[in-house]
Amino acid sequence: MTPVPVPPAAADLPVAGVLDDVRAALADAGSVVVVAPPGSGKTTLVPLALLGESWLGDGRIVVTEPRRLAARAAAQRMAELLGEPVGRTVGYSVRQERRTSASTRIEVVTEGLLVRRLQADPSLDGIGAVLADEVHERSVDLDLALAMALDARDGLRDDLRLGAMSATIDPTPIAAWLGAPRSGDAAGPAPVVTAEGRTYPVEVRHVGRPRPGGDRGRAAVDAAVDATIAALGEIDGGVLVFLPGEAEIRRVVERLAGRVTSSVDVVALYGALGADDQDRALAPSPAGRRKVVVASAIAESSLTVPGIAAVVDAGLARRPRHDPGSGLSRLETVPVSAASADQRAGRAGRLGPGLALRLWDPTDRLRPLDEPEILSADLAGLALEVAAWGTTPDELRWLDPPPAAALAVAGELLVALGAIDDRGRCTADGHAMVALGAHPRIAHLLVRAAAAGHTGEAADLAAVLSENDLVAAPAGDRSADLGIRLDVLGGRRPPPGHETRRAAVARARRQARAWTGRLGGPGSGSGPGTGRRGQRKDAADVVDVGRLLVWAYPDRVARRRPTGAGGPSGAGDDPGGEARYLLANGRGARLRPRDPLAGEEWLVVASLDGGGDGRADGRIHLAAATSAEVVVDELGDRVLEADVVRWDEQSGEVVAQRQRSLGAIVLRASPLDTPPPELLASALADAVRSRGLDLLGRSDAARDLATRVGFLHGIDPSWPDLTDDALVADVDDWLPRHLGTARRVRDLGRVDLRNVMAERVGWQRLAEVDRLAPTHVELPTGRRAALRYEEDRVVLSVRLQEMLGASAGPTVAGGRVPVTLELLSPARRPIQVTTDLAGFWAGSYAQVRAEMRGRYPKHPWPEDPANATPTTRTKRAEGRRTP
Secondary structure: OOOOOOOHHHOOOHHHHHHHHHHHHHHHOOEEEEEOOOOOOHHHHHHHHOOOOOOOOOOEEEEEEOOHHHHHHHHHHHHHHHOOOOOOOEEEEEOOEEEOOOOOOEEEEEHHHHHHHHHHOOOOOOEEEEEEEOHHHOOHHHHHHHHHHHHHHHHOOOOOEEEEEEOOOOHHHHHHHOOOOOOOOOOOOOOEEEOOOOOOOEEEEEOOOOOOOOOHHHHHHHHHHHHHHHHHHHOOOEEEEEOOOHHHHHHHHHHHHOOOOOOEEEEEEOOOOOHHHHHHHHOOOOOOOEEEEEEOHHHOOOOOOOOEEEEEEOOEEEEEEEEOOOOEEEEEEEEOOHHHHHHHHHHHHOOOOEEEEEOOOOOOOOOOOOOOHHHOOOOHHHHHHHHHHOOOHHHOOOOOOOOHHHHHHHHHHHHHOOOEOOOOOEOHHHHHHHHHOOOHHHHHHHHHHHHHOOHHHHHHHHHHHHOOOOEEOOOOOOOOEHHHHHHHHOOOOOOOOOEEOHHHHHHHHHHHHHHHHHHOOOOOOOOOOEOOOOOEOOHHHHHHHHHHHHHHOHHHEEEEOOOOOOOOOOOOOOOOOOEEEEEOOOOEEEEOOOOHHHHOOEEEEEEEOOOEOOEOOEEEEEEEEEOHHHHHHHHHHHEEEEEEEEEEOOOOEEEEEEEEEEOOEEEEEEEOOOOOHHHHHHHHHHHHHHHOHHHOEOOHHHHHHHHHHHHHHHHOOOOOOOOHHHHHHOHHHHHHHHOOOOOOHHHHHHOEHHHHHHHHHOHHHHHHHHHHOOOEEEOOOOOEEEOEEOOOOEEEEEEHHHHOOOOOOOEEOOOOEEOEEEEEOOOOOEEEEEOOHHHHHHOOHHHHHHHHHHHOOOOOOOOOHHHOOOOOOOHHHHHHHOO
16 A cells, blocks of 8 residues: 655645544544544545555545535645646536546545435445545435445445544544444444644634624624624735625625725625636635635635635524425524534634634524534435435434434325335336436426426426526515526526526526436427527416426415405405415415516415414415416316315304315315214314303303312312313313204304213212202201302301301211301301311300490390300390290
8 A cells, every 4th residue: 555645735734644544544444534623634635645545446535525616626626736637536526517537536526416326326336435524514415425325335335435524523423423334343433533723813703793683684784894894904814704695695795895995806605606706706816905705604614715814704594494394494594503603713713813703792602513404404305315225214324313203294295296105115206306316396397297298398497496596686576486587597688676697597507408418308498488589488388387387396286365365374465465375285375565476366386485574374485377277187186075064263153065175275165055963063163162162051050060070070080170171172072962953153052061061970970969069058047058169168158146056067078078167247248267166166256256246236146156046037036036
């Protein structure tokens, strides 16, 4: 084995000192984790150092990067170190671009492309090592690619070397994940090799924060412009500005252009930028000039931005967030992690002492690390790849297992698209979809269209959907019409207020040609809504865009709500003028005012968010018009006819209809004269759940029984719970037996709650209720007096004179609970409350007698009440009665 010498230009990089350790780890253990800070040389030197290894032979090294820009930059830097052009010893392959040759030994690829290679050749024939760079970013593609590579190593290629490299990562779990590499060797973690960085101190200063609430991105723009101007005044080098996304980057570039001196170049850097503009941002500044690079998180790792002496960090990033409950994803602007913030600040310490200005309060708590994408992303693509791999998610080794809820949603979508069967096995269409390397929705559109002879049109539409957007416009004015994007793809100008994003259009055209070529059809390059020269086709043809889109988004067919119509998400048109739609999946959606699509009754929605700004309905970002005929034609097998009986909250009545529906969308409805009893009972039960038991007849007898049984339940849980909450919780159980002839909500008043309660108690036990919790007791005078059942006691209100001669008060619950005596004056005002009558007679009665006998002289107040005669009369009346 002859180690490849380190190129002289990189000999002083920190990683150069640990290359022997990396070689030894891969030779002996078959895996390695390399931890080294940005700029230390790990991305470029580690692959070059492995070229002479005996285990590699004539094999190729594949290096993965999270983004196309990073892959291109890494390959270019390695080629420069070798003094060669890209494509000879070192090449790269990314979506729509490949520069390799027969002599290529190191190929830098995006993580998704490695998944494609594994699907095409699970044994990775001719590849000796896979090195995953920037593993701390933890994209879904990375986790999937390494899980598949581990499975391939365990079952097919025990000689395959695997490595992971990162600047900010806890290496322990990664090392355990990559462990147990070689057949016959004991299981164990991968060796960890650490290179110490060579950075200068960076002064970190917090200079404010974006305003809380509202548009955090817009607030970050204001703060970033001021901080950048301040940084240029303090340092001599360039400034790297981190912002969450393209919109904020463009605004900052525009505003800085008029405020910096003529010797400062202001450039943007983000993933959707054209390759030439990206290269310009990464190129060194000419002598005498400085550069401000306004970038997304793409510049956080993988890339070297030369000449940077200061960093301005908005502390924000845009992350995809998938909601398994709705099946929708949206980009959220969220605070960065502490690891990301530190890595960003470190970019200022590469040339000398640097400055990092943070646009948030120092008391803000940042999460330590970014959440792995697999825990919050749409997993439809992952689920299909795993099915095509011939296994299940449970059978692969994951660093973080994909969540079961997200996998279940993904599985439902894949079954609906025909990509997997009901047992989770990949179908023939599923394998064809996987080979296209697109999201399953887009892949299904392409496969279905190819079979129908619409390859070119579908490839154009799929390419448009695969880009973020082909046009730019202020958020409130951007139309959702996909036809506009297809016109732009075909060379037509966008409507007023919209600007063509030329780099995105160029990428989309290349992607459309690539898909057309792979599907074996002629490519129009103009889109289904345009002619060869960008001229709009007939309106009938525009509906075909909707037909194609149905194949990708069958669950997002949408019908406009009638004005003022009720539904799960509210009325048809809202006061703001937005058109409101109901999707087949049950979600509500809305279109911006004045959108050209707002007059369409039927849409197919390709992109919408999950709601927000306090509203349940999502906002539609991309859609195409369609028609009821197209919907029924394409999705007729999903149209169901059923009797629907439901409680309508808005009208407060039960609606009974025979409906023909596509998911939540009712295509046709007719009144149902005789609804099935079980459906009617269920709808009326929903009414009770919504409005409560006051819809039923609640007599005094029902209230009395509930109170007394409630008392017994409190001392003996074997008695039923007759509270409103308990009865409503079981309404589906008891209501059908008591409905009788009730057919409407107003008929529920004929249902007597006492009968419901008596049934729950049991007719045999009602007598026991009267015995243990009687309504009345007999007083010493012979009069029957009512008991009052309260939450924690039973009360008897009685005039004191009626209890004379009694040594104790009555009891209930079989003698277990003494009744609380509320002894009243002759005027029926409380004078004593007690459960110990004998103690009262012997104690405080004397004081009561002294106070009361003067106030009520006509009534008896005997000195010995325990032995006196009870009475309901005055002393004079008692005297007249005595012979």
